[in-house]
Amino acid sequence: MSGLAGAAVATFLIEAIFKYIFGDFLGIKLLGEVGSSSGSMGGVIAAALVSINMGANPIYAVVAAASLKGMGILPGFFDGYLIGLAGPVLEKKLPKGIDIIGGALIIAPLSRLIAQASTPLVNSTLLNIGDVIRVAAEQSPFVMGFLLGGIIKIICTSPLSSMALTAMLNLKGLAMGIAGIASFGGAFTNGVVFKRLKIGDKGNVIAVMLEPLTQADLVTKNAVVIYFSDFIGGGIAGIVAAYFKIINNAPGTASPIPGLLAPFGFNSPKKVIIALLLAAIGGLIGGFVGTTIYMFIKRVREKRLSVKKYPIDNAV
Template sequence: MEILKGVVLLFVVLAGFSLFSLKMPKGSKAMGALAGAATASFLVEAFHYFVGGDLFGIEFLKGLGAASGSMGGVAAAALVPIALGVNPTYAVLVGASVAGFGIIPGFLAGYVLSFVVPKIEEKVPQGADLIAVIVLAAPLARFVATISDPVVNATLLNIGKIIENAANTSPIIMGIVLGGVITMVATAPLSSMALTAMLGLTGVPMAIGALSVMGSSFMNGVLFHKLFKDRSTTIAVAIEPLTQADLISANPIPVYVTNFIGGAMTGVIIAKVGLINNAIGTATPIAGLMVMYGFNDAKTVTIVAVACAITGLIAGTIGGMVFKNFKLKSVAEVRGAN
């Protein structure tokens, strides 16, 4: 029941945020900004706190990482309004107003204020709008973060804990589910970093997220080379799948199916070995691999990483063979080239 509950709730979260991206006003741009906030805060924390600080013992870098990791809410509350066209000064004001809150309360505050601040600018005479934003928008931003924080703790973070417990109970099953889902989400606009940050995943689930996404770089490199035969696209998707979101969205079946199967295969390997990763939101190829060395034996991480890369290459090759006659939209068709 614990496993079933974890899987069901994971798909509920995915469905909810997919609907948010597709149906809410400017939802896709907001989710992209959330992924950017995770990059600006959690990735810096991962590199400097866990690698530079814990692994190499440099206290200055550890302090830098700790400071960056605590700013997830501020980054989200500022980047979302900027992405949605709000004056950068007012966007940073909104971000500063939610200092001390997590990334999801900050995200929600930034999203709500993205529609409130332009209304204030529209209704209040120029010159007085700054005072109005300070008096009205700043308290409202902190109010939204305050009321959403307990809800986030009771839902998203609790779901993350359920998934972590399920992974410890049955690592193979959760390796398949998490490896497949997180790798597939890494190619979708939602972003694997944003998903794992929202759920607050740590331990084995976060290790599955980090190394399965690392393996997907090799998988997608081979898959795109075989299907699209475009060198720049192949290199770009291997480095960061989100750069090719338009091409992936136009060809979802071959990309998502291959990524789910390949991710599930690598997820089983990672779960079977029992690697851990306590750096939240590090489901990303390069940083995810680097952070793993801060929590596990270096030799074991290297062996598993090589195994994930080889698995990714195999899955990408098989996917390229299976879908070679599938009707695809080419790079030129998707991007309007002659």
């Protein structure tokens, strides 16, 4: 999943920023070409990063990736996963000296075959789910803004990857706009939760706002209050995105920094700036509301436990 998330950043985010902002909007041809080139390499980069993360020989990983020209990021993900499983086995079975050449000759066509075979499965399942989410976001923008924004922010903060999930679903349009803005706004929710509950130090507060996955150990120890607050903060930020109709056609950019940058490639800068500011405020509100409710419940529980433990002292 981290390999898929990395591929989304290396391709979709670069495409969004360099092609749509620097290329189409600012008219810088070279940077536009950089974005277009990166955007066309989703399947290739996904196959390479996923298989390397799975433990495959880097040469095998690159050979598998090089055969996937023209393939999408999801077939590349499945291909990288299977090559990551098969690569180490193949490397052990082949005699030393011919393991690299022999493995490359076997993996290249096998990789292409896997990607081609998985494409219909991807199109009939995950992409259809993404289409349903996009249609729902268009038909009920505020409801989906709150629900999708809250859920995506929880996933963004959990050990899972919201970038990988939105890339797998190929989210685009308003749905991806909600996911990206919610990821950004919810970053302020996490900052408030860490600060008010004194989780970690200042470095941890900054780190969880920039990339929650770096603080996975602290998040899992305080999961209830963090996820509860994230649902509120991400939901409010999602409603903001729905209200301003923020479009994001760069799948896989559901993370605080990509969520901040990518919308500029598809919307007017003024509208995006206003939406980001309001989303940040919504994230702050979510953090304060969530932690306030949590601390109130905690005080009530502690009081009840105190009464049960020392009934005579409390009566006196």
